Amino acid sequence: MRFHRPPQKPPWWPENEEWPPKRWRHMRGTPFFRRMGCFFLLFNFFAFVGFLALLRFILAPFVEFHGMPPLEQPWIIFPFGIAGVFILLVTVFLAVRSLRRMSRPLDDLVEASNKVAEGDFSVRVDVKGTPEVRTLLHGFNLMAERLQANDRQRRNMLADVSHELRTPLTVIQGNVEGILDGMYPADEARLQSILEETQVLSRLIEDLRTLALAESGALQLRKEPTDLGELVRDAAAGFETQVKEKAVSLELELSQMEEMNVDAQRIREVLSNLFGNALRYTPSRGVVKVGLAESGAGPGKEALLFVEDNGPGIESADLPHVFERFYKSSDSGGMGLGLSIAKYLVEAHGGKIWAESETGRGTRIAFTLPKTSEV
Secondary structure, eight states: OOOOOOOOOOTTSOTTSOSSOHHHHHHTTSOHHHHHHHHHHHHHHHHHHHHHHHHHHHHTTTOOOTTSOOOSOGGGTHHHHHHHHHHHHHHHHHHHHHHHHHHHHHHHHHHHHHHHHTTOTTOOOOOOSSHHHHHHHHHHHHHHHHHHHHHHHHHHHHHHHHHHHHHHHHHHHHHHHHHHTTSSOOOHHHHHHHHHHHHHHHHHHHHHHHHHHHHHTOOOOOOEEEOHHHHHHHHHHTTHHHHHHTTOEEEEEEOOOOOEEEOHHHHHHHHHHHHHHHHHHSOTTOEEEEEEEEESOGGGOEEEEEEEEOSSOOOTTTGGGTTSTTOOOTTOOSOSOHHHHHHHHHHHTTOOEEEEEOTTSOEEEEEEEEGGGBO
16 A cells, blocks of 8 residues: 655744645645656557547558458548547547646746845745646745845844844943043943943843754754743742842742753753743732643643733734734833743743733743653
8 A cells, every 4th residue: 555645844834824725735635747757658548549440430442451251331420530630620629728828827826936046035926827837936925025025134133133233332342441441440330330241141142052953953952850830930030130129929830740851051041031021011919820830641641831921911913923924013022032932942841832822811832841851
């Protein structure tokens, strides 16, 4: 028995669109060239039979066919010859018509692909022609749209990186020059300000490095037996100062679980990112809930972690894109890398991460770690 391997999803395919498309699944059993091959095979059979019938009809009065009965009424075969000629003419007409329907859209596709190769990602082609050609053109348009979005994100990234780097560098340069010129004293407060700006630069560079490693598949995980409850407490302890400054209530809902085999540093990085986002948007005297529980049963058992706030929430238009790299809403700070990095780190452990939010009622971001990560 022959099994068909489902087609792999290309990297440029939009995340919110179904793969493979229903049209592709419907036509997978009867591909275009197989149908054309059967059609031409059938045509050749009838054309050959008709040609032989017509040839015998013409040569019957002049040639004696050995081993075959004499053709007393040759006119009986004449309709077969006419049918063969008719089938030939119809087939040629349909073939020319089909080739014209295929060649014109493909010519447009070649021209458009040349423009994309030159860097023009705004080009699109009209979806027309045979079903197979329309599927190809639709895939090209999706690819060009994805390339255009990536190019736009890349340009925005360069602008954001240059802006994020310029601000701390300007502060550091101004303070150092002031100290050297004698305008500022080299006291602890001034040096502490310089140190904080260098820490901002260090975090930015580390985020870019982690993102590059994750996207290239070179991210290495150092898994070790880890108590997730203790890991959550340690990560939360690092935000005690911010919690006190904003007068926010931090609630921990941690269930007792067995140790999991995870990269503790990377999971801490995920939790720190979620804590930071929650505290940033939680109003004064608000509540941030952090939870750890066991989800599922048997082989599908997972560790479920979540961070929930009662802030303003995320707009419905922004919610599907919060995990995309360099995506930022109008009121967000930073470069839009934190949640994207968190998504890569969770998926590297074999887990899933998602966001639930309602405008005016807060945001809940949760992720799972599978049972396969247990010791």
